[in-house]
Amino acid sequence: MGLDRVAAVFSKCREGNRAAFVPFVTAGDPDPGATPSLIEGLAAGGADLVELGIPFSDPLADGPVLQRSQARALAAGTTVDRALAAVAAARAKVAAPVLAMVSASLVLARGAGKFASDSAAAGLDGWIVPDAPLEESGPIRDAAIAAGLAWVPLVAPTTPPERRRSIAETARGFLYYVSVAGVTGARESLPAEVAAAVAALRDVSPVPVCVGFGVSTPPQAETIARAADGVIVGSALVAALEEALADGPAEAVRQCLAKARLLAAAVRRARRSPPQP
């Protein structure tokens, strides 16, 4: 459970010589009732881990797609308790680890210790707190680790080499490399230096390195999957959901899951097929 479940997934992927596929969706988008089936669908469709955003009113690191997603979730009545309840409901049927992407504001409002024990009780396996950098993360990280949760810090393209090492040393479960300097959201192309940056990071990191921010198409996912231990895709899945919302929430979930299956397949074939020209 928790950290152990996360570590086991990466061992399994390593044995299979493939990267992990880590889709992201927002808890409560389009409505709180949809979230358990969304998590189940992602797991059934090839997700090795699921990253679940706990919606926050003012997410600093998110671009327009995830901002709108969180606004929809909050407008639909999603609270922290309802997000955790959705994890608990999915947990009964899903073996894949589920990690929360959660703002420091929400963690500190509840108290890091209480948030951690509530997370563990709901069957959540770890935290990614994008606005708690090394200098601020101590108490939050300690609470997560004490509750047996994975702790996934972020390294950015702007992070100096020495600091990358210090951040990597705090990671439990995996390390999150942000592929672009900027907010979440699809990019037409990813920086050419991502592969080299990930290779250098894997040399100093005691845990696997996953890459996210900006990865949106199967070819991009395939490229990243050759270099990294895991590929995180968020905005592209949420955009697929959003675009289908006019046809109702069930269709939105279906479109999101269809997009996730395409990306999962791209990640799985990455190291079996030669790179595209």
Place this chain on the structure above:
Amino acid sequence: MTTPGRYGSFGGAYVPETLVPALRTLEEAFDAAIPEAAFQAELDRLLRTYVGRPTPLHRARRLSEAWGGAAVFLKREDLAHTGAHKINNTVGQGLLAARLGKKRLIAETGAGQHGVATATAAALLGLGCRVFMGTTDMARQAPNVARMKLLGAEVVPVPHGAGTLKEATGEAIREWMATSHEAHYLIGSVVGPHPYPRIVRHFQAVIGREARAQILDAAARLPDVAVACIGGGSNASGLFSGFLEDRGVRLVGVEAGGEGLATGKHAASLTAGRPAVLHGALSLVLTDPDGQILPTHSISAGLDYPGVGPELAAWKAEGRLEVTTATDAEALAAFRECARLEGILPALEPSHALAAAARIARELGRSGVLLVNLSGRGDKDLETVLKAGSP
């Protein structure tokens, strides 16, 4: 401070990792620039010859009479170039940005005063400028939108949420995440991640330094009470920092009471907030029990913000800062009173300070001495005031 950027339990830099190196670079540049005689001389020269400092201290005799006789002094930041104290900070940070070799300034604005002041500094220093502004604020502060454009700035509308300062600030920070290599984020208040609260207070402290010397000259004593309005808190921080060590001087911050605290339609974060993280700092913030930031209301766009500077939260926790509120209606009445009795149209933000000052003056009586920071001029608010109807 226990660790850098901490004020008691408040402060810090809760930002995405992408921004941490940029914040560190900024702090190093600030620490290097401040002790430098050449930097200080250039800042002093611009404050004197461009901003129009020192701003006067006006003895408001007719307000004194109306308020029961206490001596009332107004620190005339409304007479600074661009019509508010905001320019003190934008000229200072603009010089820092130029020193860092940045090509462009990014700013958020609520009432538009900080946006205008940033656009002004950008024009003066030959820098590009992008100002993020909520669409609600763009509608209610249209003259300032026009001013920014005339000054050569690009005004970027921020439509989401309530379309006010909170959303504009979030968007400015997001823009900076992708552009910190070439752009400086010029935050307008003592909010945001470390080192911004420290930098903005430093550049606004000129208000308190001048006011302290001026009131000693004019009244031959320190004031009993210094009063300033608080949105994010930059004018209050600037005034109060001049009197922090003068333990006999009461410091009173006035927050936006909106339609009344009981209605929930207000922006009184020191009064009604909880510890939470907003825009990179842990401070007192208007949130729900989960930590979600709540919508706010104030007739004054410059006070319509759910957070407050972390140092002000610490001053309140230590008991150094007293906090009160003034409602929309009280601020409007104070605006009109100041106009009729002193011939000064104050901005709606310091009209809140005036409303509270009237109450305090009556408590102090004839022997009292009161200092009020008149942080900006009210021309930008005429439409709002006229729409509110006649008294």
